[in-house]
Amino acid sequence: MAVLFATMATAVSAAETVPEPAGYRMEEYRAPVPGTLKGATVVTTDETIALWKDKSAVFVDVLPHDPKPANLPAGTIWKEKVRENIPGSIWLPNVGYGVINKETEAYxxxxxxxxxxxxxxxxxxxxxxxxxxxxxxAAKRAVEWGYRSVLWYPFGTDGWVAAKQPTQRNEPY
Incomplete structure (x- = not known):
């Protein structure tokens, strides 16, 4: 438990030193993030829990997902990854890449x-x-599309679970 809190404290201090880029992050998506997002509100775990409890926000999980390849050879075993996320969330995988194609944008x-x-x-x-x-x-893209109440929770399911909050198995939308 102490290790988890130390990790989150490190993430907070890293966020304070990572500058917010002008554009989208295009590579190394699992890396320290900034503490800001122009046009959006960055929320803490406690604020996220309150928003979830009073159902005052729509929760969008954007964790990537690799679907089962269509042309797997016969007999190949495919084990689908299980996603446990914040209950009530819509899971829109793969929309958080720096560049998305027209089909992904429409999705x-x-x-x-x-x-x-x-x-x-x-x-x-x-x-x-x-x-x-x-x-x-993904949050930056929503701001650019004109959404005016965009919230970003940088600790994601890791922060949610560390706060001992419930999760549920989810499938992509």
Whole structure:
């Protein structure tokens, strides 16, 4: 437990020294993240728990997911990775890369619309894991698309679990 809190304290101090880039993070997505995101609000674990308890935000998990390859040779064993995330979240994998194609952009927009409708003012919280640029990129993209209440939770499911909060198994949207 002390190791986990030390890790989170290190992440906070690293976030204070990582500058916010002007554009998207394009590589090394699992690395220390900045403590800011222009146009969005960075939230703590306690704030995230409060938002979840009062259901005042839509939670969006953007952890990448590798689907089963279509052309696996017969007899190949494929073990699907299990994703445990914050209950009630929509999982929109692979939308946090620095560059996304038109199909992924359409998927991302459709996923947001499925939960937010046309309400660009509704709170939407993006997360992934601790030190994951995927959620930073996804939140930045939402800000650029005109969403006005974008929240970013940089500790993701790691911070959530460390705070002894419940998780649930989820499937990609």
């Amino acid at each position: 991302f927009r459709k996923g947001l619309t499925s939960r937010l409708g046309d309400d660009m003012n509704r709170k939407v919280l993006f997360y992934c894991m601790e030190n994951c640029w995927m959620s930073w990129n």
